[in-house]
Amino acid sequence: MKTKSHFAFFDEGSKKEIRRAILKAVAIPGYQVPFASREMPIARGWGTGGLQITLSIIGKNDVLKVIDQGADESVNAVSIKKLVQSTTGVELVERTQEASIIQSRHRIPEVPLTPEQILVLQVPEPEPLRRVEKSAYKTKILHSENDYSGAWLMLFEQIMKYGRTATGADHPVYVNNRYVMAPSPIPRYDNPKLHQSEAIILLGAGREKKIYAVPPYTDVESLAFDDYPFSVESFTGKSCHLCGAEDVFLDELVDPATNETIYQCNDTSYCIEQLNKSEEVEVETSHA
Template sequence: MKHTTHFAFFDEGSKKEIRRTTLKAVAIPGYQVPFASREMPIARGWGTGGLQLTLSLIGKEDTLKVIDQGADESVNAVSIKKLVQQTTNVELTNHTEAASIIQSRHRIPEAQLSEEQILVLQVPTPEPLRKVEASEYATKRLHAEEEYSGAWLLLFEQIMKYGKTATGADHPVYVNGRYVMAPSPIPRFDNPKLHASKALTLLGAGREKKIYAVPPYTEVASLAFEDYPFSVESFAGHACHLCGTKDVFLDELVDEETGETYYQCNDTSYCIDRLNSEEPAEVGHYHA
């Protein structure tokens, strides 16, 4: 990796093609734009789509943060940071506010993002209608006709079976009043953060060869029925045992010695920043 002659791994032609695709995705919020997904030194399914977006956009003055399910030091996050840093020599950070580009798997950071930041989400399955339609040609037609009864049917079946919608993650959203979009496997708790976010959100699926986007200040609404409104995971009555935060996504943990259950911030860097700061960053929630 250290002997590559190209800044950010890719040749300029490859980066330009990905950037053109990204511009189209930004111009049509929520629309899945096909792109020529490149071979990467990591396996497809391990974040190649997000990594290709990051490598095509990053510059020498950028500061990069990479998280995996809320953690900065997971194997996936560390490997991606190492690849980007070795091919760009950009500065790395664990602090959300200090990053200009944030690449994430399965979470949106708790700290509210700014207009100067880009959030890159890794996506395994970009097509929200795949569970009801296997054909790519058919799903393209359904999107073109704005025919989303299949997505509503999936939610209806969950209500009939469980008495409520039971999407643990990747709950579909309407973007800009037009396209139904898979937000990546983020928990329902993070869906409201996409609505009117100040940051540009880019979503990349390397294996499926798709890029799509949510531009800043875009309307994003989670699919829900009027009599069964959308709701996020509830942590009422619980707080992080380290920093005392209540209004964030918490992990439920068990003490191996005592068997007692306790809760801790899933976003580890937010928890550390809160412990070290008298004025912690504002959480990026847009729901009541």
């Protein structure tokens, strides 16, 4: 007997259940909504939470972009794109501006997002208090009582030990003046992009069975003390060795030919776009 295939992998009942969780998450910014995480043809921990959100909201006219730590062609990104495309037939793109849905692991694109776009972030650990409290029952109580002293204490201990906060990624944020939220392991550089974002941001943790969201134009503030303000990674005086871009998140590499440190755009599609623009300028200049 031939098995019936569903658009976007899931049956309609599953998609409706996940959509209901998404709607609740949007209605309560930063609140972790539990959902019945489905079994997927990829292992948990490889983006199943974000993938389930994408498969539940995607339509036939959507255009999809998937990135993994800034790269469009990593194994994780390619596998997710193949699954979504094979079950939906939607168009796949690399240019951020052309996508209606962007699923990402560990990065927010350099190009500012628009109200017509949805950003889906893959989340390994959705609970921002897990480092200070192992009990899920107790963390729920702390959230309900708006008691985030443990998160502040964690940052204070880092300052005492290192002279600064030492969260390289997943720095906790305060959403809508109510919930402390884990922004997923995006670098500190991307935290400011959450504040008053024009695009809706959906975060999914498949293994932990949680969905949460940052609706458009929502206040998002990175936790910090007045005398130790929040700061992002600094790339002052550095630029991409390929396209020359500045004021973007850069990867630090070693040139095998010279053994010297070089920098390169972490967002590969942004880097390619800047290179194409430079080539167009050179062509126009030569014709002039």
